[in-house]
Amino acid sequence: MDKDKQRVSLLVLNDFLKFDRKIYQLFGLNLGRPIKIKTLLYFILFIVIELIVYFTPVIGNLINWMPAVFLILIPAFLAYLLSDIRTEGRNSVAFFRSVFLYHIRKFKRVTYVRGREVAKPYRYKLIGYSTVTFAEDRPISRFNSRKVKIRGKAKVTNYQESTLLFKKGE
Numbered sequence: 113m114d115k116d117k118q119r120v121s122l123l124v125l126n127d128f129l130k131f132d133r134k135i136y137q138l139f140g141l142n143l144g145r146p147i148k149i150k151t152l153l154y155f156i157l158f159i160v161i162e163l164i165v166y167f168t169p170v171i172g173n174l175i176n177w178m179p180a181v182f183l184i185l186i187p188a189f190l191a192y193l194l195s196d197i198r199t200e201g202r203n204s205v206a207f208f209r210s211v212f213l214y215h216i217r218k219f220k221r222v223t224y225v226r227g228r229e230v231a232k233p234y235r236y237k238l239i240g241y242s243t244v245t246f247a248e249d250r251p252i253s254r255f256n257s258r259k260v261k262i263r264g265k266a267k268v269t270n271y272q273e274s275t276l277l278f279k280k281g282e
Contacts, residue, residue, distance in 0.1 A: 133149045134147060134148055134149065135147050135148075135149060148195050152191075154194050154195055157191075158186070158187030159187050162183060162186070166183070
């Protein structure tokens with residue numbers, strides 16, 4: 113019991129840093145830049161999925177018409193996308209799932225508050241004229257106009273007339 117209480121957990125640098133394994137050459141061929149093993153595994157996974165779809169009788173017609181270059185570039189692009197995007201400390205599948213669900217909520221115009229679905233407020237914009245509807249429980253006298261006294265009138269002169277008068281008086 114005393115030994116368990118005396119133990120102190122030590123945190124080392126390896127607990128915080130994560131080093132990705134990289135491949136610098138493949139079959140003796142220098143690649144030019146290092147490729148993460150995670151990227152290579154994603155590429156192989158997408159190639160296998162693409163081959164399964166390609167040789168499936170009905171679904172394969174979706175990609176059978178594509179040139180072979182695109183059939184290689186699509187898995188390469190997806191592998192690069194999944195391995196190089198910063199995913200906020202989550203694995204990439206969970207990250208893209210949350211992005212997908214966010215866009216679904218945005219499309220449905222729904223947000224969640226304390227686990228309940230709440231509709232987002234809409235903005236209404238009136239263009240043109242506005243109308244007033246009187247409520248039956250309010251007296252109409254409440255909405256009568258009030259008289260306003262105007263104490264003095266501002267002197268308004270036309271700019272062209274004042275310049276013409278000035279020129280004539282010279």
